[in-house]
Amino acid sequence: MLKIRNLKAKVGSNEILHGINLDVKAGEVHAIMGPNGSGKSTFAQVLAGRDTYEVTGGEATYEGKDLLAMSPEERAREGIFMAFQYPVEIPGVSNTYFLRSALNAMRKHRGLPEYDAMDFLARVREKVKLLDMDEALLNRSVNEGFSGGEKKRNEIFQMAVLEPKLAILDETDSGLDIDALKIVASGVNALRSPERGIIVVTHYQRLLNYIVPDFVHVLYNGRIVKSGGKELALELEEKGYGWLEESVPAGQTA
Amino acid sequence: MIAVKEKENEGVYLSSFREVEEKLAHGSPSWLQAIRREAVEVFAERGFPTTKDEEWRFTSVAPIAGKAFKPGRHELTPALRQAILGHAMADLDCPRLVFLNGHYCEELSSAATLPKGVRAGSLGEALRSEGAALEAHLARYADYRDHSFVALNTAFLEDGAFVEIPKGVILEKPLQLLFVSEAGNGLVVSHPRNLILVGRESQATIIETFVGLDSATSAGLKPAATPATTAATEGVYFTNAVTEIAVEEGAHVHYIKVQQESSRSFHYARMQVQQERSSSVTTHSFALGGALIREEVRAVLDGEGAEAVLNGLYVLTGSQHVDNHTLIDHAKPHCGSREFYKGVLDGRSSAVFNGAIKVRQDAQKTDSKQSNKNLLLSEDAIINTKPQLEIYADDVKCTHGATIGHIDSEAIFYLRSRGIALAEARNLLTYAFANDVLGRIQYEPLRQRLDRELFTRLGETGRPEEA
Incomplete structure (x- = not known):
C-alpha cells in the first residue's frame, strides 16, 4: 500500500533524509528504529504532509497515488493517520467536536452520511473503553492540560475511532509507564488486520514486546541501514545504537 | 490652521444645541438644564480630541468631527x-x-x-x-x-x-x-x-x-x-x-x-x-x-x-x-x-x-x-x-x-492531519480563541446568538454545534 523510493527531505538548508526506501503492504507492521537525530520523526511527519519539511527528491506512492502531491487533509481522508510524538494542545476546541469533525470529513470523502452527535457518541463509547480512558476527557479541550500519558492515549483513541488504513505511530511509547504502554499497545493491536498497514517509529525496543512487528528497519543518519525481522530489535537493544557506527560502512554515515 | 477647521466641526453641534435648547429645557428640571449648558461649554472649549491627545493617539475621530450630523x-x-x-x-x-x-x-x-x-x-x-x-x-x-x-x-x-x-x-x-x-x-x-x-x-x-x-x-x-x-x-x-x-x-x-x-x-x-x-x-x-x-x-x-x-x-x-x-x-x-x-x-x-x-x-x-x-x-x-x-x-x-499572535501552524497541521480542511481548521482555531469570552455569558439565548454571529463573521464552514 505504501511504496517509498529514495525519499529525501530537508528542513531549512539541513538535509535530514538522505534517500529512504520502504515498502509496506497491507497487514504488515513495520518498526522503524533509530537513535536521536536519525530522522525518524522527520520521516513520520513527511509521510503525514508536514510542510516544515521540504521533500527534495524521491517518490512515495500510497495505494497507487502520488502521496507527496496530496495535502495533509487529503492524506488523512485517504486513510493515513499519524499519532503525534508531541500532540498539540488546542484550547477552546472540545475533543468530541474535533474528533467528530475529523470523522465526518472522512465519511464525507467516502460518500457516507455524516454522524450527528448521538451516533458519534455511541461509536466512541466502545473505543473509550478500549483505551481505558476517562470519558470526561472527551468534553475537555483537545489535549489541554492532559498528562503526557493521556495525550498519547488520546492519539491512539483517535486512531481507534478513525480506523485508518495506514497508521504511523511516532514515538508513541516515549514517556509512557508500563501500564499505559500496555493499554496503548493493546489499542494498536486491536487495530491490526489484513487490510491495515502500521508503521511504528520508536527509539526503544520495549514497545515491540507488546506490538510485535513483522519487520524492523534501522534508520541512521537519514537512511535505512539495516532491515530484518523482529529479532533485529532485540539485537539493537542488546548492542545499543553504538553498534551501528561500527557495522555501517563509513560512506553511509555521512 | 487646524484649530479653525475644528471650530467649524464643533460649530454644527453648538448651533444644533441652540436650536434644541429650549425644547430640551421644556419639562426638564432646572439642575439638568444647568448641567447641559455646562456640558456644551466644555465641548465648545475642548472640541473633538485629536491624535495629539495621548488618550486618542491611535484613534483619529476626524471622520466623525468632519461630518455635520x-x-x-x-x-x-x-x-x-x-x-x-x-x-x-x-x-x-x-x-x-x-x-x-x-x-x-x-x-x-x-x-x-x-x-x-x-x-x-x-x-x-x-x-x-x-x-x-x-x-x-x-x-x-x-x-x-x-x-x-x-x-x-x-x-x-x-x-x-x-x-x-x-x-x-x-x-x-x-x-x-x-x-x-x-x-x-x-x-x-x-x-x-x-x-x-x-x-x-x-x-x-x-x-x-x-x-x-x-x-x-x-x-x-x-x-x-x-x-x-x-x-x-x-x-x-x-x-x-x-x-x-x-x-x-x-x-x-x-x-x-x-x-x-x-x-x-x-x-x-x-x-x-x-x-x-x-x-x-x-x-x-x-x-x-x-x-x-x-x-x-x-x-x-x-x-x-x-x-x-x-x-x-x-x-x-x-x-x-x-x-x-x-x-x-x-x-x-x-x-x-x-x-x-x-x-x-x-x-x-x-x-x-x-x-x-x-x-x-x-x-x-x-x-x-x-x-x-x-x-x-x-x-x-x-x-x-x-x-x-x-x-x-x-x-x-x-x-x-x-x-x-498568529494562528498556530502546529495546531493547523494537527487538525489537517485528521482530515479537517485548511480553511475550516483556521476558522475552528479562530473561533476557539474567541469562544472563551463568549463562554463567560451566562444567558444562553444571547450566548447562542453571538456564537452564531461570530461564526457568520468567520465564514460559514466549521461551525461547531454543542456536542
Whole structure:
C-alpha cells in the first residue's frame, strides 16, 4: 500500500533524509528504529504532509497515488493517520467536536452520511473503553492540560475511532509507564488486520514486546541501514545504537 | 490652521444645541438644564480630541468631527417596525426596552414581566415626571468636564433608559436595552443616555445592544457590503452613548454590551460603573460592527470588598477600527478586579486596547489582573495594546499581560492531519480563541446568538454545534 523510493527531505538548508526506501503492504507492521537525530520523526511527519519539511527528491506512492502531491487533509481522508510524538494542545476546541469533525470529513470523502452527535457518541463509547480512558476527557479541550500519558492515549483513541488504513505511530511509547504502554499497545493491536498497514517509529525496543512487528528497519543518519525481522530489535537493544557506527560502512554515515 | 477647521466641526453641534435648547429645557428640571449648558461649554472649549491627545493617539475621530450630523427621526413606520422585530437581537426571550435613534419606543418595549418595584422605561419620561429623584445620580458618575464625547452626550441628554432595581430584588431574566439606529439618507446622530440604579443586595443582568438597520443588517448578520452606487452619506450615522450604572452595597450585576452597528457607522460609548462595598459587577463588551468605534468602560470600586470583572471581545474585518479604553479605579482597600479582553483582527482592520488600572493610596490589598490577547489573521491588521498602571498604594497585587499572535501552524497541521480542511481548521482555531469570552455569558439565548454571529463573521464552514 505504501511504496517509498529514495525519499529525501530537508528542513531549512539541513538535509535530514538522505534517500529512504520502504515498502509496506497491507497487514504488515513495520518498526522503524533509530537513535536521536536519525530522522525518524522527520520521516513520520513527511509521510503525514508536514510542510516544515521540504521533500527534495524521491517518490512515495500510497495505494497507487502520488502521496507527496496530496495535502495533509487529503492524506488523512485517504486513510493515513499519524499519532503525534508531541500532540498539540488546542484550547477552546472540545475533543468530541474535533474528533467528530475529523470523522465526518472522512465519511464525507467516502460518500457516507455524516454522524450527528448521538451516533458519534455511541461509536466512541466502545473505543473509550478500549483505551481505558476517562470519558470526561472527551468534553475537555483537545489535549489541554492532559498528562503526557493521556495525550498519547488520546492519539491512539483517535486512531481507534478513525480506523485508518495506514497508521504511523511516532514515538508513541516515549514517556509512557508500563501500564499505559500496555493499554496503548493493546489499542494498536486491536487495530491490526489484513487490510491495515502500521508503521511504528520508536527509539526503544520495549514497545515491540507488546506490538510485535513483522519487520524492523534501522534508520541512521537519514537512511535505512539495516532491515530484518523482529529479532533485529532485540539485537539493537542488546548492542545499543553504538553498534551501528561500527557495522555501517563509513560512506553511509555521512 | 487646524484649530479653525475644528471650530467649524464643533460649530454644527453648538448651533444644533441652540436650536434644541429650549425644547430640551421644556419639562426638564432646572439642575439638568444647568448641567447641559455646562456640558456644551466644555465641548465648545475642548472640541473633538485629536491624535495629539495621548488618550486618542491611535484613534483619529476626524471622520466623525468632519461630518455635520443631525438628530434623526424617531417615528415608528410599519417597515421599521418589521425590520426591528425581525432582527436577531430582538428575539432574546426577555423583557426589553427599545429605542429608535436614541428615543424610547414604547410600542416595541415590553417590561411588564419585570418583578414588582422594578422600574424600567424612558429616562426622558422619568425626568419629566420626577426629575428631582434623579439629581443625585444623573451625570454624577460619568464626568463630562474632562471628556469631549461625554460632554456632547450630556449637552444633548434627552432620552435613553432609566432602570431602577430596588433593594433585594433578583431579576430572573435579563433586561434588554435595544438601541436601533436607522439613518436612511444618513448623517444622523443620537445621544442615548442610560441610568441604571441597582439597589442593595439586588441581582440583575442587563443586555445593552446597539444595532444598525441597513439592507443587510436588518437580518442581524454580516455587516453590509457597500455597493459603489450608494450615496456617500447613505447609512452613515453616529451613536454617542453614555451609560451610568450605580451599584449599591452587596448587589450583583452583569452588564453585557453588544455593539453591532452598521458597517458605515461611528460609535462612541462610555459605560461608567460606580460600585459600593461588597458589590460585584461583570461587564462584557462585544464590539462587532461599525466603521470607527470607541468603547470606554470605567469602573470605580468605591467600597471595600467590591469586585469588578471586565470582559471584552472585538472581532474586526475590512477596515474597521475599534478602540477599547478601560479604566478600573481602585478607590478603596480589599477590592479585586479582573480584565480579559480578546481581539481577532482580519483584513486591514485595526484596534487599540488601553487598559488603565488606578490604585489609590488608600486602596491597600488591591488584587488586580489584566490580560489582552490578540489574534491577527492578516499581515495588514494592526493592534496597539498598552497596560497603564498608576499605583499609589504599597501593598497591592497587580499583574498584566498582552499577547499578539498568529494562528498556530502546529495546531493547523494537527487538525489537517485528521482530515479537517485548511480553511475550516483556521476558522475552528479562530473561533476557539474567541469562544472563551463568549463562554463567560451566562444567558444562553444571547450566548447562542453571538456564537452564531461570530461564526457568520468567520465564514460559514466549521461551525461547531454543542456536542
